[in-house]
Amino acid sequence: MKLAFVVQRYGLDISGGAELHCRWVAEHMARYADVEVLTTRAEDYITWKNRYPAGPQTINGLTVRRFSVVRPRRPERFGRLQEKVLHHEHREKDELRWLDEEGPRSRSLLRYIRRNEAAYDYFIFFSYRYYHSYWGVRTVPRKALLVPTAERDPVIGLRLFKPLFRMPRAFIYNSCEERDMIRTVSRNDDVPGAVVGVGTETPASASAERFRARHGVEGDYLIYIGRVDQNKGCPELFDFFLRYKQDTGSPVKLVMIGGSVLPIPGHPDIRYLGILPEEDKFDALAGARLLVMPSFYESLSMVTLEAWAMGQPVLANARCDVLKGQCLRSNGGLYYGDYREFREALSLLLASAGLREALGRNGLAYYQANYTWQAIENKYLGLLGELEGK
Numbered sequence: 001m002k003l004a005f006v007v008q009r010y011g012l013d014i015s016g017g018a019e020l021h022c023r024w025v026a027e028h029m030a031r032y033a034d035v036e037v038l039t040t041r042a043e044d045y046i047t048w049k050n051r052y053p054a055g056p057q058t059i060n061g062l063t064v065r066r067f068s069v070v071r072p073r074r075p076e077r078f079g080r081l082q083e084k085v086l087h088h089e090h091r092e093k094d095e096l097r098w099l100d101e102e103g104p105r106s107r108s109l110l111r112y113i114r115r116n117e118a119a120y121d122y123f124i125f126f127s128y129r130y131y132h133s134y135w136g137v138r139t140v141p142r143k144a145l146l147v148p149t150a151e152r153d154p155v156i157g158l159r160l161f162k163p164l165f166r167m168p169r170a171f172i173y174n175s176c177e178e179r180d181m182i183r184t185v186s187r188n189d190d191v192p193g194a195v196v197g198v199g200t201e202t203p204a205s206a207s208a209e210r211f212r213a214r215h216g217v218e219g220d221y222l223i224y225i226g227r228v229d230q231n232k233g234c235p236e237l238f239d240f241f242l243r244y245k246q247d248t249g250s251p252v253k254l255v256m257i258g259g260s261v262l263p264i265p266g267h268p269d270i271r272y273l274g275i276l277p278e279e280d281k282f283d284a285l286a287g288a289r290l291l292v293m294p295s296f297y298e299s300l301s302m303v304t305l306e307a308w309a310m311g312q313p314v315l316a317n318a319r320c321d322v323l324k325g326q327c328l329r330s331n332g333g334l335y336y337g338d339y340r341e342f343r344e345a346l347s348l349l350l351a352s353a354g355l356r357e358a359l360g361r362n363g364l365a366y367y368q369a370n371y372t373w374q375a376i377e378n379k380y381l382g383l384l385g386e387l388e389g390k
Contacts, residue, residue, distance in 0.1 A: 001384070002034040002119065006136055007126040008104050010039040010064055011052065015275065016227065016258070018149040021198045021302065022126045027060055028199070028373055029380060036120075037064040038112065040104045040132070047072040048104035067109035077101055086154045095160045105131050114139050122384070124172070128164065129155050137167050144168040145383075150178050151297035152321060153231075162186045170387055172196050172380070174300035177322045194383045197300050199373035202309045203279065208287025211280060215273060220350065221253040222315070223288035225281060225303045226295070228260035228272070233294030233317055238265050240294075240342045245269060247343060252350060255288070257281055285310050290333075290349055290356065298322045305371050308332050308363030313356045315345055332363025 007022040014020065026035050037059075041050040049072045056065050078101040084090050085098045109132055113123065117140050125133040128148040137144040146168040150156055165186035171193030173179040183189050212218065222241075228234045241254050242265065253269045257276050264272040276284070285291065291307040293316040301323060307314050314333030316323035318341075327333040334349065336342040349356055369375070 001032075001121045002036070003029060004036050004038050004113075004120045004123045005126070006038045006109075006113070006123055006132055008040060008048075008130050008132060009042050009045060010037050010059070010066075011043065012059060014043065016302070018127045018147075021149070021300075022147075023060075024198060024200075025124075025376070025380070026062060028377055030062060032377070032381060033121075035062055037062055038109060038123075039064060039066055040069050040106050040109065041066045042069050042104050046075070065112070067106045067112060069104045069106050071105070073101060073103050085158060092160055095158050098158075099131060099134055099160065102129065103131050110135050110139055117143065122169070122387075125168075128161065134160070134164060137164060141167045142169055145170050145172055147172045147174075148178065148182060149174060149299045150182055151299050152177075152181055153297050156181065156185055166191060170194075170383060172383065174198070175322045175325065177325050178299045192383070192386065194379055196376060196379040196383075197305075197371055198302060199371055199376040200302060200305050200309055200367075201373065202306065203282050206279075206282040206286035206310065208283060211283035211287050214280065215271070215284075217253065217255060217271060217284075217287075219251055219253060220289050221255045221271075221287070222290055222292045222346075223284055224254065224256045224258075224292050224294070225285070225306075226258045228256060228258055228262050228264070230262070231295070231297050233296050234262055237292065237294040238270070240339050241270070242267060243339060244343050244346060248347065250347075250350065252289070254292075255284060257284060282306075282310065285312060288312060290315050293317060293320075293323055295323065296320050301326070304333075305367055308360075308367040309371070311360040311364045313349060313359035313363065315342075315349060330363050330366035332359050332366055334359070 005022055005026040009019045029035055041052045042048040043051040048069045050069050052066050054066050054068055056063055081098040081101055085095050113136055122143050122145055123140050124145045125136050126147045165182055166188045173195045174197050256272045259275050290313045293304055298320050304314055316327055316333055316335045318324045318335035318337040324335050327335050334345040336345050
């Protein structure tokens, strides 16, 4: 069987999000199939400027075919179009203009898919909201599997996506909540699909002491791992954390790891460390009292799974139904809907080592049952086997 994984960006230096999800799954599925990756030359998800050379290259043993983006995204035009399609009366052609600007617009990628349809058994498209998935699924619908990575944000309600969600041969969902949301907006219950997600691996050993020594972090700390931006709930996290410090006098610190597009408050107990190597990330996670996940929009949250794989509890934003659902299914974390609940849940977790350990154990059991790589590979193989049998 030959599989093409189709994603907006791809590379070893692209961390997090659907792009990392795609790379991990592609590398693992290469054990069972002939796998190639079809992607663009873009590295930056804000502008989609061509950076990587065009053509095939090999990354971790896989052939990666890169195609040029027609032009970079124009942020001001994109902002105006997004404001119109999300908040004002508009027509479907306005949504198509928005999609063109959302990008990354690569005609050569679509042309390759159309001309080489017969060379692949299935095309696995990642992220429904981008140009390559919308037009790619329409190009090869009977061979298209869609990993939507959909979040409960206003884009899911755009009318151009409703027919798209009824086109693929099958769906590979990240969570029950994502599946139910897409079925609600598109009535695509008759399209086959499976809730799969993505696996994760943790190091054989992690050292909190090594992290503290390298980065000069002392005392108890919460950890946030991920992109520091508005949609991830970081402004609210800063507000809640600083209010908590003022209300309780707690000495706890907030350690943040990941790239940032926001200013970081100048407070001595907020330690922003930027993007760190994997060893440092897992060392930091091992030493934390808990992982805090303030995001409003997630289709899964890989870092939450990493925390549970490390036996760490999670404090999550209940206004993200995926995070709340994962906490309920795993019994591996608490969740909050406002500052009062944040304050009480955090105080409870910091005060009780027994509670933290119990939640961490539950999270680890949930990870082992559902998100080891063997479990993920089996789900992909099961869905592909069902499709081959039809």
